[in-house]
Amino acid sequence: MLHRRQFIAGTAAGLAAAPAFVRGQNLNSRVQIAGIGCDGKGWSDISEMHSHDSTEMVAYCDVDLSRTEKVKKLTPQAPVFQDFREMLAKHGDAIDAVTVSTPDHMHAFIGLDAMRQGKHVYCQKPLTHNVWEARQMALQAKKSGVITRLGNQIHSHEFYRTAVAAIQSGVIGKVKEVRSWCAATGHGKSFHISRPKTLEDVPKTLAWNLWLGVAPERPYGGWKIYHPWGWRDWQDFGNGALGDFGCHILDPVFTALKINGAPLELTADHTGLNDEVWPAQTTVKYVFPGTEWTVGGKLPITWYDGGRLPSLRGTDFPSNQALPKSGSLFVGENATLVLPHVGAPFVSNGVLLDKVEGLNHYHGWVDGIISGQQPSDGFDYGGPLTEAVLLGNVAVRYRGTKLTWNGKAMQFTNDDSANAWLRRDYRDGWDIAAV
Numbered sequence: 001m002l003h004r005r006q007f008i009a010g011t012a013a014g015l016a017a018a019p020a021f022v023r024g025q026n027l028n029s030r031v032q033i034a035g036i037g038c039d040g041k042g043w044s045d046i047s048e049m050h051s052h053d054s055t056e057m058v059a060y061c062d063v064d065l066s067r068t069e070k071v072k073k074l075t076p077q078a079p080v081f082q083d084f085r086e087m088l089a090k091h092g093d094a095i096d097a098v099t100v101s102t103p104d105h106m107h108a109f110i111g112l113d114a115m116r117q118g119k120h121v122y123c124q125k126p127l128t129h130n131v132w133e134a135r136q137m138a139l140q141a142k143k144s145g146v147i148t149r150l151g152n153q154i155h156s157h158e159f160y161r162t163a164v165a166a167i168q169s170g171v172i173g174k175v176k177e178v179r180s181w182c183a184a185t186g187h188g189k190s191f192h193i194s195r196p197k198t199l200e201d202v203p204k205t206l207a208w209n210l211w212l213g214v215a216p217e218r219p220y221g222g223w224k225i226y227h228p229w230g231w232r233d234w235q236d237f238g239n240g241a242l243g244d245f246g247c248h249i250l251d252p253v254f255t256a257l258k259i260n261g262a263p264l265e266l267t268a269d270h271t272g273l274n275d276e277v278w279p280a281q282t283t284v285k286y287v288f289p290g291t292e293w294t295v296g297g298k299l300p301i302t303w304y305d306g307g308r309l310p311s312l313r314g315t316d317f318p319s320n321q322a323l324p325k326s327g328s329l330f331v332g333e334n335a336t337l338v339l340p341h342v343g344a345p346f347v348s349n350g351v352l353l354d355k356v357e358g359l360n361h362y363h364g365w366v367d368g369i370i371s372g373q374q375p376s377d378g379f380d381y382g383g384p385l386t387e388a389v390l391l392g393n394v395a396v397r398y399r400g401t402k403l404t405w406n407g408k409a410m411q412f413t414n415d416d417s418a419n420a421w422l423r424r425d426y427r428d429g430w431d432i433a434a435v
């Protein structure tokens, strides 16, 4: 039998073309994973992958070495890098798969490069920072034949799975309309109007240029101005509350109603936008094509964030009953289903729902690599979901204007200027090639 390394070396030439899961099937060993982004959500992604019986964490990468203490304790033998490109170049033979848990602006740059090298990818939500990148991620996953999963772990949670099964059992009838909302008002910076004036020195452990990556240059502002965590509200790095929570809260809507098409049109309203940060409160009215689980040819879905709440309660939903802080209302022909964000779903007519067991989302990806079966929520699904979410932030730039969208052509059809917001200009040396 070939040694693992020999096997990989022997097949490396054909790797990009061959389905990469072939490696996992023939290894007779563990799935060897590298974690990119080691703290914050990265730490939970890494520890969950590590807890699978058939994995080995073989390398780590984080642009800030001060944030790698936990992974060094977890597997002291695994090398730690600051630049994922160096990690893949020097250690790539030992790596079957990667987790990408960096801030959003780097997901596509890293994820595409990894998939082009035949690595399976588990990537945090939203899948990318802009619509074009989401399309490229889905195309590359298909081209490389790798096993992918979006890191919206609640997709596999008992509550979301229960709601999906209930809707598909017909308990509320076909769905007429959906309202989804999120209490978050960004992450505390959505009222800032400009960048910090006082700048702190870059910590010695942090490679600021690598943190910036594809984004335009700007000085390191200080702890939590951008890194870690604070990047979410800034347009160059994150996508505000919609980008942060859309792929969580809209996920059961997409899964339950089998939405796999792009919206037909969308209109946004909000509390104000500058050139730097996303608005504090946003509403996006989408119209999607109807599906087998909806009434008629069109499905309205409305998104609210920053504490805005839906006014429409739907069939039989008592107007004095409080809505959860975040969640979705599925207005059906016969009743309304309320799905709190990570809360037990309930139906307005009091029908008790059959509980569906939750699954380990992270392990589902590893099991997919081992079996060669793409789990639900791969980039073929996470790409379109992310596109829909991020289209909302394009509409935010055209407050009050209805934008019509041709998903297949990836184009707005009634305002060409909006098409410029589908992707960004990449910093010199950080370009992303189309698939």
Ligand SMILES: NC(=O)C1=CN([C@@H]2O[C@H](COP(=O)(O)OP(=O)(O)OC[C@H]3O[C@@H](n4cnc5c(N)ncnc54)[C@H](OP(=O)(O)O)[C@@H]3O)[C@@H](O)[C@H]2O)C=CC1
Binding pocket: 036, 037, 038, 039, 040, 041, 042, 061, 062, 063, 064, 067, 082, 084, 101, 102, 103, 104, 106, 124, 125, 126, 151, 152, 153, 206, 210, 211, 213, 227, 228, 229, 230, 244
């Ligand atoms: N699924 C979920 O429930 C959650 C998902 N997320 C998602 O996870 C991702 C990360 O968010 P979060 O952990 O809160 O962010 P943080 O800023 O706290 O952490 C990101 C980590 O990635 C590192 N990093 C940044 N850029 C790179 C790079 N180019 N290469 C390698 N490492 C890098 C950071 O280092 P540094 O210290 O320099 O910033 C840090 O350790 C986001 O996409 C977010 O949306 C977040 C929370 C929950």
Ligand SMILES: O=C1CO[C@H](CO)[C@@H](O)[C@@H]1O
Binding pocket: 244, 245, 248
């Ligand atoms: O996905 C996420 C889940 O919740 C966090 C807040 O508590 C978010 O900020 C994060 O990005």
